[in-house]
Amino acid sequence: MTERCDACGQEIPIAGGIANFWTMDSTETGGMTLELVDGTEHQLCFDCIEKLPEEATVEDVAALDESA
């Protein structure tokens, strides 16, 4: 299955299975759901996650969209 990155709109391959989730194995997935400091959750690709500051807010996610 795939999800779309909330910031850049790129399709993210999501590997199924709770085991994969808990091991944080990033080799089969292109992104993850990130909970920001303001409590919102965003499905983001790793490219965008890398660009976000340490304590990202929804505004930082929106800023990524504008720069894409």
Ligand SMILES: [Zn+2]
């Ligand atoms: Zn992205």
